[in-house]
Amino acid sequence: MNNSDRRTFMLQVVASGAVLSAGQAMAQASGPKVSETDPQAVGLGYKEDTTKVDAKKYPNHAASQNCASCQLFQGKAKDAAGGCPLFAGKQVVATGWCSAWAKKAG
Numbered sequence: 001m002n003n004s005d006r007r008t009f010m011l012q013v014v015a016s017g018a019v020l021s022a023g024q025a026m027a028q029a030s031g032p033k034v035s036e037t038d039p040q041a042v043g044l045g046y047k048e049d050t051t052k053v054d055a056k057k058y059p060n061h062a063a064s065q066n067c068a069s070c071q072l073f074q075g076k077a078k079d080a081a082g083g084c085p086l087f088a089g090k091q092v093v094a095t096g097w098c099s100a101w102a103k104k105a106g
């Protein structure tokens with residue numbers, strides 16, 4: 001393999017790796033974001049920003065609670081958004097909250 005072939009080969013490896021990671025990212029972050037005005041979101045008191053939750057309506061809510069720390073959050077710890085079984089096919093944001101919040105074990 002001469003230098004030019006090696007360079008081409010390395011570019012192909014890098015390019016295919018990038019496509020693979022993009023595909024994986026899309027698989028994990030699929031579905032549109034849940035809208036706060038979605039009827040299911042309204043019913044559960046879902047807010048994209050946990051600090052904006054109505055404290056009078058949800059007295060047990062604490063600002064330290066969010067989707068990222070919820071048992072039902074399907075994203076990884078550092079993901080900005082992830083799935084939630086209460087909103088099938090959609091994504092909730094890590095900073096969000098709803099009244100079904102349950103502390104993640106561990």
Ligand code: SF4
Nearest residue numbers: 067070073084098101
């Ligand atoms: S159940 Fe948990 S992850 Fe799902 S929206 Fe409510 S707080 Fe977020």
